[in-house]
Amino acid sequence: MANNITSKIAADSDDVVFLMVPFPAQSHLNQLLRLSRLIRSRGFPVHYAASAVHCRQAKLRHEHDTLLLNTSGITFHELPTPPFNSPPPEPYSSVKFLQHLWPSFEASLKLREPVAALLRELSSSPVDTATTRTRTRRLVVIHDNLMNYVVQDAASVPNAESYSFNCSSTFCTFCITCQFTGKPFPVVELEPQAIPTLDNCFIPEVANFFFMQSQFDHLKHGTLFSTCRAVEGPYLDLLAQTTHADASVDKKTKQWAIAPLFPVTANDEEDKAHPTLEWLDKQPPNSVIYVSFGSTTTMSHEQIHELALGLEESKQRFLWGLRDADRADIFNAESTILQLPEGFEERMKGVGKVTRDWAPQLGILRHPSVGGFMSHCGWNSCLESLTMGVPLATWPMHSDQPHNALLMTHILKVGVQVIGWGERDELVTSHAIKKSIESLMASSEGHEVRTRAEELGKAIKQSVEDDHTWELNSFIAYAAR
Structure with a gap:
């Protein structure tokens, strides 16, 4: 994968630092760690902040993936989190939603203060020891969209910009957005009654959790989607139209479809026997x-x-x-x-x-x-x-x-x-x-x-192999401008 677009910026990468704030579920932890690895490979400092349990989980599972590089060069911050219950799953529950993980999701709301402290630490301008002058350092915060509440203080840091990361399909996000806003569902391939709804996909606590996170959506500078236009181009466009029709959302908010975040071709040096x-x-x-x-x-x-x-x-x-x-x-x-x-x-x-x-x-x-x-x-x-x-x-x-x-x-x-x-x-x-x-x-x-x-x-694969069309490169160049 080429990265010519970001090479010049990365040469002076100490002026830009990235902070990742994932949601504490495996698929969310994994995607932001994959993105961390890609940004770090461009030469930028990358910090990954989660509870001690979830930092350890992310690293363990990442290193078990035979086609991914290790996590060297990424700084992990183990944030203090109040104890949470860890009950076993219930295979005979009438609700298939992962209710047994809900205690850790609730505990994630307690991360606001430690994240705010980390924001202040990382955004403080370092001194150039060679010239004794103070440099302005940009802090780019990439957070799961289910952590909007936790990272809200980034908006008060003058040299910081926050970007939400959407781990779900854009199609799903668009469907749920239509349901939240009451807007019509303009997808001709499906009858509206065929679309799953919040109440039969999630428990009520999660719908409330989504709504609370959405109250801080206006603080972000842009949105990253774990998809690519070859798969979900029409729904990215529909979602953008729906979002920009909302007067409460800044029409300058940008979006990038940055997936896939994993290697699309094999590398013999990365393969291990299994x-x-x-x-x-x-x-x-x-x-x-x-x-x-x-x-x-x-x-x-x-x-x-x-x-x-x-x-x-x-x-x-x-x-x-x-x-x-x-x-x-x-x-x-x-x-x-x-x-x-x-x-x-x-x-x-x-x-x-x-x-x-x-x-x-x-x-x-x-x-x-x-x-x-x-x-x-x-x-x-x-x-x-x-x-x-x-x-x-x-x-x-x-x-x-x-x-x-x-x-x-x-x-x-x-x-x-x-x-x-x-x-x-x-x-x-x-x-x-x-x-x-x-x-x-x-x-x-x-x-x-x-x-x-x-x-x-x-x-x-073609969307990734073309350096100038892969939107991940476009995002990194913009964020580090």
Whole structure:
């Protein structure tokens, strides 16, 4: 990836410093750390501020990713956070939203004062010891849009600018914006009643949390979106029109679509041996469906049993990442071994592999043996899959996932449904799972969605490889102007 645009600015990079303030959930921590790595690679000082638990979690998971560089050169600040509960996930809860993480989300609101202190520290003008003159130092604050409240004091720092970072799909953000504002939903591919709503994707506390964060939206200087125009160009334009129609928002607010934030091509020096990749090396091209539901999904024993049977009955090769959902504090919890049907792994030897470790998802999706991805449709997973040209079997659970699933299946047409959102409260049977796998991996429909996914993957990679069109470079040049 070229970075000619920022090279001249970075040569005097001590005049500009970046501060990252992530939201304490794995997908949010990960994306801002990936962005930190890219900005640091341009030569700028980068600081990453979160609780001690979440700094440690971000670094641990980042270093386990075989296709990402390490975090050297990034300064981590472990912010004091009040103790929070870390209960286990509830697989039999009637609400699939990650309620067990809510205590850590609430605790994040207590970070305002330590973040304000860090802002003052980082923005203080350093003295040039060679000339004894004081230099003006710009502080660029990039914060998760769910941390608007926490970073509000950046607006009172004269040499600071804050930019919110949106970890969700722009399509989801646009849908929720329409719902909040009561504006019509002008997407012809979908009937308005087909759009998931806040009350069936989130618990009420989260809707209130969103509203509180939105009260500080006007303080930001711009917005960064974890997407690219090749995927969501129309929704970026629609969202910009909706935002600028609001008289309370500064019409000068800028936006950049800066994804993907991960390497789009392999680098042999970055690859490390991993049992899952070694197993994939022995499989034919496009023959394996990768099954993974992210870090916030928990399934009942009955649902795991049905999924196992569906995989077995499909007679397709599979790689299944089987893990329980994260707790708020991943270092203070006993690991739960999720049980499979008796004899399942023995019967599947040579056909399928189950891994209970943290798997290198980018390396898996990039592998030529992988021809499909059964996913919860977290936005990280969707974007990684699309960039690698891998079509999806969509099985949304909560949050932005139902919107993302619709984007994959009904708009971009790069996926097939395991279930629709209207079926979310039902046990998904082995027959339905088998049918979706066969549709994706062994049918003419599957061939068509794979072709579209491959074409979209090429467009995404091209947007990054062209130094002058990748909006990340445009943002860095603007922020460090």
